[in-house]
Amino acid sequence: MxxxxxxxxxxxxxxxxxxxxxxxxxxxxxxxxxxxxxxxxxxxxxxxxxxxxxxxxxxxxxxxxxxxxxxxxxxxxFPGFGSYKGILGWTAHGELAEHVAENNAKADQLLTRFRLYTPEQLSADPAAQHIGERLYRDNCAACHGRQGKGNVALGAPDLTDNDWLYGGDGKTITTSIHDGRQGVMPPWNSLGEDNVRNLAQYVLSLSDSPHDAAKAEAAKPLFATCAACHGPDGKGIQALGAPNLTDKIWLHGGTVADIEHSIGEGQHGQMPAWSPRLNDDQIHILAAYVLHLSHQDHDS
Incomplete structure (x- = not known):
């Protein structure tokens, strides 16, 4: 001052x-x-x-x-009379630092215990769930939603349905949070509008959704191009992050128009890496909380 x-x-x-x-x-x-x-x-x-x-x-x-x-x-x-610091020498920054140090000391006790367990084991731990929920809401809820139901407009997957693009075990989820993910669906409009429409009907047929059987049959040979990522049976390849097309779970929307757009124009999804923002202990707990979200019905 x-x-x-x-x-x-x-x-x-x-x-x-x-x-x-x-x-x-x-x-x-x-x-x-x-x-x-x-x-x-x-x-x-x-x-x-x-x-x-x-x-x-x-x-x-x-x-x-x-x-x-x-x-x-x-x-x-106390300070308040101009720049006079007060007899006690109290400052808001000093009090905050004391509280942070006290909180860190308590947190270290929990983290020491958490490190002994896998995300699968921690997913049922109430203390880990409590901390994980705070971490999730501060860092993940903006895209995946407060309840983890995802956001089709953003291409953010639902974390509660136990359907995983890259795998749903604790190690894989930890990697996804730590390093992030890049998902790319190339555009196939070079096939022509009719073929794109037919392929959309074939994709719908894979999940037994309402579709035009004649168009789906016409596109069956074309699906060989898609099978390199989604597999010949359309069940996806997690190593590539290619989604399962047979389970009626749609990352970018499941209407005919949505599917035609995804095939024709392609899609590009990005999960940012959280390692620059969160430390390894926080990511470990967050992975456990994500696992908890996907097993809530089973746990209850």
Missing amino acids: SLFWSLWIMFLIVLNLGITLFLFLWAPRAKIPVRADGTSGHVWAHGVLREGVRPLPIWWVVLSASMFAIGFAYLAL
Whole structure:
């Protein structure tokens, strides 16, 4: 704080306290003219109500004096009087640092225990779930939703359905969070609009969804191009992050228009790496919480 602002704050404090202290000391001694009956002469309701003049109650005087004493003591003990640091030398930064250190000491006890277990084991631990939920809401909920149901518009998968692009074991989930993922579906509009439409019908047929059987049959030979990633049976290849096309779970939407768009224009999804933001212990707990989300129905 500059000298000017320090002096300005000190001036305002002295001015306000000085005025209020003067009024406090002067008011009990002020002489107010009164009539013989002890009233000021102010009347209401045609004389039914009259204003009386009485000394201030002792409790009010004592309470007000106590507030002044507390105020002066506060200014002496704590910072607030300009740049004066106070007798105690207290600062908000110092108190925060103490609380952080205290919290870290408590957290280290839990983390030491958590390191002994796999994400699968931790997924059922209430303490790990509590910490994992906070980590999830702070870092993951923006894309995957507060309840982990995903977001089709963002291409963020549902984490509660136990359907995994890259695998659903603790080690793979940890890798996904730590390193991130890059998912690329190349555009196939070079096949022509009719073939794209036919392929969309064939993809729908893989999951027994309503489809045009004739168009699906016409596109069956074309699916050999897709099988390199999605597999000949359309069940996907997790090593590539290619989704299963047979389970009626759609990352970018499952309408005919959505599927045609995905085939024709392609898709590009990105899961950012969280290792620059979260440490290994936090990622370990977060992976356990994601596993918990995908097994809630089973756990309950």
